[in-house]
Amino acid sequence: MVAPWNTEAIDSQFKVVTPENIAFNYQVAGPFRRLLAFLLDLAIRGAVILAFFIALSCAGLGSVFVNAGLEDLMFALMTLAAFFFNWFYMAAFEYWWNGTTPGKWLLNLRVTTDEGEPINLFQSAVRNLFRYVDMWPMVPLPFAVMREEMTPEPVVVTFLFALIVPIFNQRFQRIGDLIAGTMVVIEDRSWLMKIAKIEDDRARLLADYIPLNFVAPRSMVKAVATYVERRRYFTTARRREIARHLAEPLLDKFGLPADTSYDLLLCALYYRTFLSKHSADGTKEDSQLVGDGTTREHSNPYLATASVKVGAESK
């Protein structure tokens, strides 16, 4: 059961089943968003080193060290810092920051295991050590070969592996991800949208003509809701064209005149389903869910298991 439609095979959604036995979807991050995060991290590292350098050379911090006779120590610290920045910056952040680095955090990315669980130190180390493989294939520049100076040849780091390997698996995993068993997911903040308002009074009137005993199947409700939420982006002709496929058989079924506006009918159905008094009654009071300790009813078959579970957990 995937979010709105059954598009599991081609979508980048990945289903996670939590220990609470709740299934929800994570969206797997694609190569280009991750490339951006990587470049951001690279820029941050560069900026820190640059700031350090400026502080040492221009702001006189360096001369303080030199005067104190600690020049040697200063260079040692700088080399060590470069070493850790080079090899362990990503791994350390992913370990301490729950799977994010500053660049990933800015782009709302997070590293999790294949099962959607948090990663551990071993996984963060492995997936970042194998970043070196991503740079392959390294191609020596042709003119260097022609000059017959093999040793100091400039090498082009193509990063092709980082692009090709993610394309050939479902979760856009790099080689390091494959070895460590991790993936990168998008953790967007999304805005809660309100139920679409039906401004047109005619739709509300039309809703009364829909037979009271008609209950729309779930897939139809989804289709109608998706249509109504997006209809404002369409022109009238386009609305008619899209709404026709569903509205025509419905008009037939409800016994309404065939020249009724298709768009209006779907709006009426939407109104009826979500906004009117007759809307589907599968809901219950939120006080039970949030565990305020009020009585629970087991009238609805859908709710029986869920409310028992919630009750058990809230103790």
Add this chain to the structure above:
Amino acid sequence: MKVAQLIEKRRVYWQELENLCAQMSSSRKKTIGARNIARFATLYRAACADLALADSYQLPPNIVDYLHKLVGRAHGQLYRSRRVDWSKIGDILFRQIPREIFQDRCVQLTFWLFWMVFLLAGFMAANPDRFPNFAADIVGAENIDMYEQMYAEAPSSRNNGPTASGAAFYVNHNTGIGIKCFVVGITVIGGICVLLYNAAVLGATFGHMASPNVSEEVSQHFFEFVTAHGPFELTAIVLAAGAGLRIGFSLISPYHKEESLQPDELPEGEESLFDKSRRVAYERIDSLRIGAKRALPIMGASAILFILAAMIEAWISPSPLPEQAKQVVAIFCSGLLMVYFIVLGYPRRESDAA
């Protein structure tokens, strides 16, 4: 109840959960307070229940989408990465890793390959009568000239003596090479090539320095410099290459002996058949993961050795200590390695029982 009304009511809780998520991701756990954490758990469960019931509530798709993201965020805040248990580090370092290394076929293979090629190259370079120009072919004539100039002076007078920046440089440079050697190992052929190349170049350099072509003084300076940190550094290279090969071979041959597996690594549906020598077949990707799990501790040991070697190379090798002292250091280091790999690493019965 109307769906619209229901959403209006739940919206308050969802937004509260969202705010708590933002709070938890930006501040430390202790500052949030027990009350908020309990509230977070309650709201998370409520949101999970809403999501689970979204279908029977007939919530519109964009609300369901929102709920998926909300629950995903909260899940990410609730389940945090596990911290390393530092109290076990001694046990891992001094009991598990040496045994792992002692038994590891890949480390054994790289050990023999490296030393065979090293000794062979050394022998050939040390006998320029029989193998003329061998050292120059392998190491390169320019490099040999450079080395000879480098060691024309005594080590203590060459590098301005021991320095901290030197130590940092060796840590950065050598450990970086070690990590690259480890990573390249995943291609097996690449890993073996890098290992053999290193062995041949190092062996040829050592052999050349010992050959009659080089003046007594230069060769003495060279060996005085190299002796102290040699044991750790050469062992570290062998270990790094071995760890890399372990990953590469686990990709080529996805079979693991059952006795070398941990309980949670048996594939689903497989029962332990009490036949410990049984080989369990894996999918390649799972085999790769098991290989990586075995290899990373070996690489960790190698990195520690690289750092120790860098310390010795920076502080002891260029110091004005007499040559005998440096030889004592080398013997001591070799002894430590023996104890670590053989005494601590020798497979024991009690580990089977545990």
